[in-house]
Amino acid sequence: MTTKTRPKPISGAETPELPGARGPLSAEVLEALRGRLAPALPQYDIEAYGQDLQLALYCLYELHYRGFRGVDPELEWNPTLLALRQELERIFLAALRADVPAGDDVEAELRSLLADAWGITHCLRRDGQLWQLREYVAHRSLYHLKEADPQAWVIPRLSGAAKAALVTIEHDEYGAGAPERMHSHLFSRMMRALGMEDRYGAYLDSVPAETLAEVNLMSMCGLHRDLRGALLGQFATVELTSSPGSDRLVQAMRRLGCSPEATEFYAEHIEADAVHEQLVRRGVLAPLLKAEPELATDVVFGIRASTHLAAKLEALLLDRWAHNQSSLLARHDQEPC
Numbered sequence: 001m002t003t004k005t006r007p008k009p010i011s012g013a014e015t016p017e018l019p020g021a022r023g024p025l026s027a028e029v030l031e032a033l034r035g036r037l038a039p040a041l042p043q044y045d046i047e048a049y050g051q052d053l054q055l056a057l058y059c060l061y062e063l064h065y066r067g068f069r070g071v072d073p074e075l076e077w078n079p080t081l082l083a084l085r086q087e088l089e090r091i092f093l094a095a096l097r098a099d100v101p102a103g104d105d106v107e108a109e110l111r112s113l114l115a116d117a118w119g120i121t122h123c124l125r126r127d128g129q130l131w132q133l134r135e136y137v138a139h140r141s142l143y144h145l146k147e148a149d150p151q152a153w154v155i156p157r158l159s160g161a162a163k164a165a166l167v168t169i170e171h172d173e174y175g176a177g178a179p180e181r182m183h184s185h186l187f188s189r190m191m192r193a194l195g196m197e198d199r200y201g202a203y204l205d206s207v208p209a210e211t212l213a214e215v216n217l218m219s220m221c222g223l224h225r226d227l228r229g230a231l232l233g234q235f236a237t238v239e240l241t242s243s244p245g246s247d248r249l250v251q252a253m254r255r256l257g258c259s260p261e262a263t264e265f266y267a268e269h270i271e272a273d274a275v276h277e278q279l280v281r282r283g284v285l286a287p288l289l290k291a292e293p294e295l296a297t298d299v300v301f302g303i304r305a306s307t308h309l310a311a312k313l314e315a316l317l318l319d320r321w322a323h324n325q326s327s328l329l330a331r332h333d334q335e336p337c
Contacts (some may be wrong), residue, residue, distance in 0.1 A: 015069045016201025019059070023052025026281055029059055032081065033071045046088075048095030049312070053088055054064040054212040058204075060085040061219040065146055066200065089220055096305045104299040106289060109233075110281060113240040113303065120314050121248040123321070130256050133249075134194055135327050138203040139211045143218070144187040144265075145200050147292050148173035150215075153222035154231045158288065165283025166232075169239070186265040193262035206328040210313040221302060229295035232284060233302020237310075245319065246270045276304075 004052045018034070021027035025046060046053050062068065063076040075081060103109065124133055143150075148170050155166060175181035191198035221231035246269035289296055320327040 014200045015066055016062075016199070016204065018068045018071070019055065019201075019204045022055045023050075025052045026056040026059070029081075029084070033059065033063075033068060033075060037074065046091060048091050049209055049213055051209045053091065054209040054216060057085065057088045057092065057216050057220075058212045060088070061216060062201075062282040064219070064223065065149060089224075092216065092220065093215075096308070097301070099314065100301060100304040100308050102297060103304070104296040106147070106233075106285060106296050106299050108216070108238065109300050109303045110240060110285075113237060119195065119245075120317055121245040121252070123259060123318065124252040125248040125255070128252050128256075131326075132321055133256060133258075134196060135253060136317070137191060137194060138328060139207055139223035139317075141187070141191065141196075141198075141203050142201075142211055142215050145184050145198075147183045147187065150218035150222040151231065151235050154228050154235075157225050157228040158284075160291070160292075162284045165279050165287075168283070169279050172272055172276070183265070183268070186268055190262050190265040193259050193312075203328075206330045208316065208327070208329055209307070210316050214282055214309045214313060217305055227298065227302075229288075229292075229298025230302030230305065232280075233299040233304075234306040235302075236280045236285060236299070237303050237306040239280045242269050243271075243274040243277065 011106055021030050059068075060081060063071075063081070067073055067076070107230060115207075120136060128136075151166075152170055155163060155170070158166060171185050175183070175185070179185065188198040197203070218231070218234055221227040221234060246266040250263050250270065251264040253266070285299065289299070317327045
């Protein structure tokens with residue numbers, strides 16, 4: 001591949017810097033994005049859930065979001081980078097399909113999501129410390145600062161009632177026409193109130209592969225029409241589990257003495273996602289599966305893949321916190337909320 005030597009400057013505070021590499025694969029991808037050399041898949045086994053692959057894949061996906069400062073926007077559609085991304089997706093998707101059992105009972109899967117199993121938000125509500133809350137928010141920032149963007153890619157891949165209901169949900173996610181009410185904006189305000197860096201991508205160098213994998217699943221499913229059912233399964237997982245989890249996080253923040261501005265994001269999600277739960281189940285999935293019943297297996301895969309990756313991240317956080325250790329790759333200096 002011959003890369004351009006005249007990268008187009010990109011301005012704006014929302015354009016992140018390139019991260020540091022985490023292995024030979026991500027190093028080659030980052031060098032390619034700087035316009036210096038062509039990436040090639042190393043001739044050895046690459047861990048599907050490992051730091052190197054997940055960072056490389058995340059950076060390739062980020063070209064379809066806001067890109068990186070100093071990186072030529074035309075690289076978004078560079079054939080060699082797309083071919084490399086396709087190979088990394090193949091490895092990632094194959095691992096997920098091997099680890100996640102198949103199924104086609106969507107209703108049973110949705111009911112299972114409503115079971116209130118012990119998890120991170122329970123831990124934070126009961127006895128979480130402020131530094132743990134901030135770490136949790138740092139992990140979530142990789143998605144929530146672009147909340148609803150991966151799911152927006154599925155809109156043109158739907159039709160009829162399913163499309164209309166999904167757009168209704170997305171309209172809420174984007175603030176129902178009020179920029180200051182966009183959920184990504186509310187998350188940014190929360191980060192500032194917690195004394196955290198709210199710049200888009202600020203914690204990319206700090207979060208582990210487990211965090212990147214969750215966001216990469218959304219991007220992969222959103223960018224592939226044949227994975228639209230899986231994307232909706234992932235989205236349903238978020239919407240059905242968000243409301244009770246958000247309620248626990250609000251309780252945790254109030255116990256820790258955080259300001260109303262800090263709690264606003266999760267307080268908003270208690271009510272909003274309770275409504276979205278019904279819209280996803282009855283407005284999106286029901287008409288979709290009536291029109292295309294063959295997508296049931298993909299929807300179940302999306303739910304199970306999402307919960308599988310979430311469990312990996314949850315296990316990491318709970319294990320590190322149990323030993324009073326950081327779950328991040330690097331600490332950030334933060335002021336009290």
